[in-house]
Amino acid sequence: MKKLSSSLLVLPFLVLAVIYLLVSPNDFSIVSSRTRCNDTPVTSTPSTNATEPTADFRLLLGVVTRAELYERRALLRLAYALQPAPARAVIDVRFVVCRITREEDAVLVALEIIAHGDIIVLNCTENMDDGKTHTYFSGVPKLFAGAPYDYVGKTDDDSYYRLGALADTLRDKPRRDLYHGFLAPCHTDPGMQFMSGMGYIVSWDVAAWIAATEELKNDVTGPEDEVFGRWLRSSGKGMNRYGEQTRMYDYLDGEMRDGANCFRHALVSDTVVVHKLKDRLKWARTLRFFNATQGLRTSMLYHVDMQPASPPVLATVCSVPAATTNQHLATNGVYTASPDFRLLLGALTRADLYERRARSSASLTRSNRRLAAPSSTSASSCATSPRRRTRCRWRSRSSPTATSSCSTARLHRGYGQRQDPHLLLDHPGAGMSAGARYDYVGKTDDDTYYRPPALADALRGKAQATCTTGPDS
Ligand SMILES: *[C@@H]1O[C@H](CO)[C@@H](O)[C@H](O)[C@H]1NC(C)=O
Numbered sequence: 001m002k003k004l005s006s007s008l009l010v011l012p013f014l015v016l017a018v019i020y021l022l023v024s025p026n027d028f029s030i031v032s033s034r035t036r037c038n039d040t041p042v043t044s045t046p047s048t049n050a051t052e053p054t055a056d057f058r059l060l061l062g063v064v065t066r067a068e069l070y071e072r073r074a075l076l077r078l079a080y081a082l083q084p085a086p087a088r089a090v091i092d093v094r095f096v097v098c099r100i101t102r103e104e105d106a107v108l109v110a111l112e113i114i115a116h117g118d119i120i121v122l123n124c125t126e127n128m129d130d131g132k133t134h135t136y137f138s139g140v141p142k143l144f145a146g147a148p149y150d151y152v153g154k155t156d157d158d159s160y161y162r163l164g165a166l167a168d169t170l171r172d173k174p175r176r177d178l179y180h181g182f183l184a185p186c187h188t189d190p191g192m193q194f195m196s197g198m199g200y201i202v203s204w205d206v207a208a209w210i211a212a213t214e215e216l217k218n219d220v221t222g223p224e225d226e227v228f229g230r231w232l233r234s235s236g237k238g239m240n241r242y243g244e245q246t247r248m249y250d251y252l253d254g255e256m257r258d259g260a261n262c263f264r265h266a267l268v269s270d271t272v273v274v275h276k277l278k279d280r281l282k283w284a285r286t287l288r289f290f291n292a293t294q295g296l297r298t299s300m301l302y303h304v305d306m307q308p309a310s311p312p313v314l315a316t317v318c319s320v321p322a323a324t325t326n327q328h329l330a331t332n333g334v335y336t337a338s339p340d341f342r343l344l345l346g347a348l349t350r351a352d353l354y355e356r357r358a359r360s361s362a363s364l365t366r367s368n369r370r371l372a373a374p375s376s377t378s379a380s381s382c383a384t385s386p387r388r389r390t391r392c393r394w395r396s397r398s399s400p401t402a403t404s405s406c407s408t409a410r411l412h413r414g415y416g417q418r419q420d421p422h423l424l425l426d427h428p429g430a431g432m433s434a435g436a437r438y439d440y441v442g443k444t445d446d447d448t449y450y451r452p453p454a455l456a457d458a459l460r461g462k463a464q465a466t467c468t469t470g471p472d473s
């Protein structure tokens with residue numbers, strides 16, 4: 001029987017990475033059971049579920065990005081995984097990068113592929129406006145020949161699609177000769193317009209045409225969205241054009257100097273795409289606007305103040321919430337009962353070290369796969385400044401009963417020893433499975449890499465030794 005352990009940990013003061021070492025076979029995935037981020041390798045046929053008759057259509061949405069943009073991918077995975085699944089539609093979001101050239105990227109991207117299975121590596125040299133879009137659209141029909149999609153789309157890594165809204169708008173559109181997006185430039189001759197690069201979608205036949213049309217290969221230079229529009233226009237393709245004006249737009253909030261115009265305005269609830277999400281704050285405000293943080297449960301493990309400290313003054317209609325300073329989202333884990341023992345491992349880190357957290361969860365997931373033993377990881381942090389972190393850690397070492405600003409420091413009291421199993425999880429809102437109790441609690445740093453299988457083996461004998469001599473077996 002699987003249980004879903006939604007470990008959404010947000011610790012304002014102490015950083016915690018939680019590793020369950022559950023030595024019983026099961027499967028675990030950071031983004032589990034999401035159709036758009038499933039583990040199907042990109043070249044294989046999709047699961048039977050993906051072709052169920054209940055899906056009105058299937059869409060492959062490629063996020064064009066670069067190998068080294070780890071943090072952005074981690075954020076996009078979170079953002080899409082936490083969206084409600086679109087009704088009766090399969091939308092597979094995949095990251096599209098060119099050939100990987102650096103040693104570190106080869107290893108780290110390989111780990112991500114093993115853990116998430118959502119990256120497509122094209123045989124091209126990384127570029128923005130020199131043919132990557134062509135390589136993608138012309139490659140996809142071959143890569144997915146075994147299980148063609150109805151639509152294929154391209155978007156930027158600073159764009160955020162609302163998949164439910166997208167599915168609803170595509171549902172009653174033609175499945176052939178379709179060209180969907182935001183018509184740019186606005187207010188110009190429709191004959192000269194193209195779909196903005198923030199995100200556009202064509203039907204599968206159009207992608208097949210691009211793949212089959214050799215001469216397009218020699219016409220790839222220039223702004224990719226404009227070039228794409230030129231191909232279709234010159235050959236009379238994509239005649240079913242649908243522009244989502246006002247529902248696709250560039251981000252705007254009251255702290256920006258820009259004003260609203262035909263392609264830029266404040267967030268609206270019927271959004272299909274928000275574009276120009278260039279930094280964490282814009283992402284945070286956008287995700288909060290779309291209620292992505294509503295799933296945060298109360299827990300003694302963290303306190304996250306979602307109230308804006310000083311809300312931005314708005315130049316436009318819609319209200320834009322301010323971001324929080326110490327927000328953190330973690331991951332969901334799936335595990336079974338009756339492991340040999342359980343370990344809580346706290347990795348001291350800071351809220352703003354997103355990339356570090358993303359990487360450690362990818363490598364831990366990989367370990368789990370190999371072991372067929374699930375573990376879940378979460379990480380979170382103290383206050384945001386390094387100074388606070390140091391103080392907090394110092395306190396946790398020197399004073400078990402730390403002050404309120406380091407209230408979770410007591411978790412470290414029994415490092416390496418048996419710990420009161422009720423300490424952490426008696427609280428109903430702890431965000432973990434009820435009844436989950438730990439045998440051990442540990443502390444590590446965020447530049448340390450624990451190997452869960454080896455650690456489990458090392459501890460297993462000790463757990464038994466403790467059991468035979470300990471007071472509460
Ligand atoms: C990638 O493309 C280059 C040049 O087009 C070719 O020589 C090479 O064999 C290709 N690599 C793969 C793995 O297909």
Ligand SMILES: *[C@@H]1O[C@H](CO)[C@@H](O)[C@H](O)[C@H]1NC(C)=O
Nearest residue numbers: 268269270288289290291294
């Ligand atoms: C977010 O949730 C609030 C409260 O439930 C709701 O009023 C609002 O419409 C939601 N926002 C969006 C964009 O769906």
Ligand SMILES: CC(=O)N[C@H]1CO[C@H](CO)[C@@H](O)[C@@H]1O
Nearest residue numbers: 047048049050051052053054
């Ligand atoms: C309706 C249906 O076919 N559901 C299947 C989806 O995939 C899972 C796992 O592969 C199956 O267990 C379901 O029966």
